[in-house]
Amino acid sequence: VKAVLTYGSSGVFAGVFDLGEALAWADREGKTIGEELRRIGYAGDRAATGHAVAAYLEAHIEQGPLLENEQKTIGVVTGCMGLGWFDVTLTGQESHAGPTPMHLRRDALVGAARLIREVNRIGNAFLPESCSTVGEVYVRPNSRNVIPGEVSLTVDLRHAEKKKLDLMVVDFKKALAAIEEEMGLRAALKTVTDLPPQPFAKECMEVVREQAKALGLSHRDIVSGAGQDATHIARITPTGMIFIPCEGGISHNEKENATSFDVTAGCNVLLRSIIALANGGD
């Protein structure tokens, strides 16, 4: 399964994605990354890969609520969760919501509702460091008095351990097969992305933890539920991340907010960690 082009530039830099394929990647209007880089004057001639990197550290807001909830300033990131993305389409029989008796229905939305709750159950069944989400739903024909004949939805499964993530996927596929069989529906399943968990380097975690301690900052180990540039770079060099709290766990949103105290603390830990790594650890 070919991954979608997420954190594309880091992915090319780390050799995860092919440069030519990445430059040819097009948006919905057909504009490619390569053409747009040339158009805005950002297409350089330096090689995108093959650079020697001693280590990589990335500072980021948590994008989740754990540090804020526990009033910790620094998150020592232990790695990124692996991720399975799926597209599911359930097909039943579109029919009139009045005259079709309950026992003769094949309602794709009732099947989808069962699947949404199964996906939620799976995220809770593999705790800690697991989660699961249905983010998109499309109902056809989506009309008030018509029994839905077809429903498409997206499934997002994540876990910090490869073995557990694989079990989550097996559990999900079993649930889908049961819905198909027991509810008279047909299911089409497409794997969209399949990224393994990416643990970070022990030496980087150790340095970040030590610098937080040295600055008297509260801290905890934390796994990144989101993918990051660091996820790709970790394949080619020792990598770590520093999280700071963000308000309500909200990110990619106009409401995103972090305090000056936390941002300053994160930068200081980053600076001191870089110096420490450059000096061979301390």
Add this chain to the structure above:
Amino acid sequence: VKAVLTYGSSGVFAGVFDLGEALAWADREGKTIGEELRRIGYAGDRAATGHAVAAYLEAHIEQGPLLENEQKTIGVVTGCMGLGWFDVTLTGQESHAGPTPMHLRRDALVGAARLIREVNRIGNAFLPESCSTVGEVYVRPNSRNVIPGEVSLTVDLRHAEKKKLDLMVVDFKKALAAIEEEMGLRAALKTVTDLPPQPFAKECMEVVREQAKALGLSHRDIVSGAGQDATHIARITPTGMIFIPCEGGISHNEKENATSFDVTAGCNVLLRSIIALANGGD
């Protein structure tokens, strides 16, 4: 609660809807029924209400699968189910699908999935002559890696008995309140339409049944899950309906189909019933 303008012309004829309000009814582009009737030359000057009607009979495909499944030719319609239409919006907290731990989520879609299954349960709990459907779902922001913050959906509850329909509505509201409380969501509920069941006249059913027998046609009593023109007309005169089978219960669709045999049979029952009623029954 004001009903939406369904079977509008019959509704005006029977005094269910006001003529002026019906003519002012506008589509999404703002075109009104009154202006469009004038434009196409169909606006007459005869009074729309107050006509004396001795009886009313309507022939129709079943729009459901019962007659076909049981290989019966004529459905003696006993009345139309009552109907409650609702719009529900569930609001939780939109957040990033990766970094937000399961126990800190307020996922509006997981709540909606529970509601969809509750609505389906209610339709099955008040059998026979009950049904329930969620036909439309809108998820916001509807993005693969964002926990849905808001979901809107439509609920359609039907029953042939007023008392049972009221109990279905109570059950539905209870389920919605439980979801709100137990899942940390807010619910907004709007009643869109509230139509009581409409039983048909015993004398019309009797005539239809007798004529089917006289023609040697198999028949059964049946309730109409859909509203009909007859639903409104039944308020002002003795009313009955004659159903014939349709292929797969499919209607309002290019695939709609009925056999010549069944259409002929339905027309013959209609003709003989009209004559019998005109002669004072037989």
